[in-house]
Each structure stands twice: as structure tokens, then as C-alpha cells.
Amino acid sequence: MSFSARTHHKPAVMPPELLDREAPGSDPAHHSEAAHLTAHAIVHQGRSGVEPEVLDRLIKLADSDGLLELAELWSASSAVSLPGTLWRLYVLRRAVMNDAHRWSALFRAGMSVDDVTVVVAGVADPPGPTEVVEVTTAILTGAYTGDFAVALERAAAFCRLVAAGQAAHADSAEAHATQHARALTESSRRLASTASDLVASAEMWRRNQLE
Template identity: 45%
Template sequence: MAGSSREFHKPVRLPGETFDRLFTGSDPAEVSRIAHSTAAALLARVRDDPQPAIVDRLLAFADEHGLHDLAELWSKAPSHSLPGALWRLYLVQLMIHDDPQTAALLYERGRVELSSVDPVVAGAPVPATPDELVAVIDTILRGAFTGDFAVALERAAAFCRVQASGATHLADDYEATEPARATTFTRRALRLSTTAADLTACAALWRRESLT
């Protein structure tokens, strides 16, 4: 996902370098139990009663309140688990919401450079404006709650791979003239690639009914 502190620049949010946050709890087993039970309950509730207002509140939760509340529940869950998958989806959403201009730049550069089907799977317009990318990531997150969860994870993974490609190529562009900026993009590319791999693995587990 998804490194300078500008990536999550609002005061209530975590810095861009932090994709995991320590959960303050004395019993790791209890922390894990709470993470898994809350993620499962949240997903089940929305699917049982998919009222638009409830889904809209979930979509806006991280953007309105920051990641702290979610981090306390899900950030230390295994990456290949239901709470781990939801945590990463929210991180990607917040990264795009926080800096849609950079996201659009990375996405377009990655789309041009990639020869894979990832841009098609991600489903963004060509080319995508910053506002359109925000709408795409919100649609992906909405799909996680109301549609096929595996498809949503696969779209998010493809989205991250396109962004990672763009970040990698921009890092190459800046390497000779602005090495600090190149390092920033390299770190973001690594986080995005790792997040994409985790989301892809979670999608496969979900299809096998093994994501818990």
C-alpha cells in the first residue's frame, strides 16, 4: 500500500510509512479474537441488511474518523485474514482520499507502463481524474460489503499493482535528480505491491471459504 508522511497527512491519521499499528492489549489471543469477530460481524450485518445509509457510513468511516479506531481492532490481525483484508481495503481507500492528485498520477503512469490486465480488472476510467479514482476506490470498498467479496479484493489488488507500477517508474525518473523523492516513491511501490499480494491471497482464501 500505501512513503512520506504526506500520504496520510491529516492530524488524526497514521503516517504514510505505517501500514500496521500496535494494538494496546495485554492478551494477544483476546486481541485476535476481537479482531476476527468484529470483522465477521460487520460484514454479516451489512450483507443481512444492506441499507444504503449503513453502507455509506462504513465507506466514510476511515475518511471521517481516521484509522485509529480501525487500527485498534484490525491492524495486528494476520495479513491473510478477514480483519487483515478489511484493514488493507480501508488503508488503500484512505490513501486515495488523502491525495487523489498523486494517486491519479501514479495510476496513469502505471496503466501506461503495465502490460497486464490489472488496469481492466481495477476498472478505472482511461485516463482517470483524481475524483474518478476516489469514486473507483469507494466502489471497490462498497463491493466488499454488498457484492462478491473476492471480486472486491481482486479489484483492489489490481488497483494497487497499477499504482505500484506508476510509483516504481516515477522513482526511476527521479533517481538521478531528486533521490529523496525517488526513495519516497520506491517505498510506496513496495507497500502497494505487498498490499496487492495480501489482498490477492485473501481473495483466494475467501473463494475456498477459508478466510476467517
């Protein structure tokens, strides 16, 4: 599954590995200016004390078929850029909304890895489907109403724990489902890479260098 616009047309289920794929196709330079302009405009609007209903619309930009438009604008952007970062936050929320049971199961499986990361992610305990949807919505809300870098670090922690859960499931499946275990391991690696990109973006934001 890729980040292409075609992929995101009314998807039924969006797996964790969706976050780590690159957008194929069109020349990134062709859309670069539009991607950066829209990303900066949306962040500026969201962080300028807008009315609650406007903020709600910003949070729900990727709901329904909105992800299609965002994919066309942002999916080819560098992971460590403002449009690339926003893309990952919106895809994360949409993916969790579409398969909350799977995401919550993976999150729970990864919780034993690092207590500090669990605290940073800030998911209510016990973390069920409702709780993981709520935290991804809270992350996006925090990106607009709170410390943007902290929101990115929270998203990164969430991704790291899901990646750890995938790795744990891969270990369990290795003896009887080798191909599935390999797929989980690769997806875990890529999602962990997404987490690292989010942390890098947070650091760039703090230096006023996230463009």
C-alpha cells in the same frame, strides 16, 4: 509512517506507503478475538441486504476519525485475514480521499504496465482524482454487495498499478534525486506486496478459509 492509532488522528495526507506498514506496539493476541469478531460482524451486516443508509455508514466507517478506532481493532491483524483485509480496504479508500491528486498521478503512470490489470481495477478513463476516489468507494461497496473476492482482486489491481507508477517515478528521479528514488522504489515494493496479500485473501475467501 506506521499503522499506529496515533498516526491516524486527523491526518492531513496519507501516502500510498501507508498501506504496507505494520502496526507496532500492543500484543496482537490481545486484540485478536475482538478484531475477528468485529470484522465478521461488519461483513455479515453489510452482506445481509441492509438498507442503503446502513450500507453508506459501513462504507464510511473510516471517514473522519473513524480510522482511529479501526486501527486499534484491526491494524495488527495478519494481512491475509478478514480484519487485516478490511483494514487495507478502508485505509486504501481513506488514503486516496486524502491525496487523490497524488494517487491518480501514480495510477496514470502505472497504466502502461499491464492492460489487463487496468481493466480489473476498473477506474474510469481518464483516471483523475474524482475517478480514483470513486473506484475505491466502489471496491468497498462491492465487498458488501457483490463478490467479496472480486472486490479484493480489484483493490489489488489498483494497488499494483499505483506501485508501478511509483516505480516509474523512481526511475525518472534516480538521476537527480537518489534518496527520493530509493524511497519510491521501497514504497512501490511494499504496495505491490499489499496487492499480493489482497489476492491471497481473495483466494482464501473463495475457499471459505478467510478468518
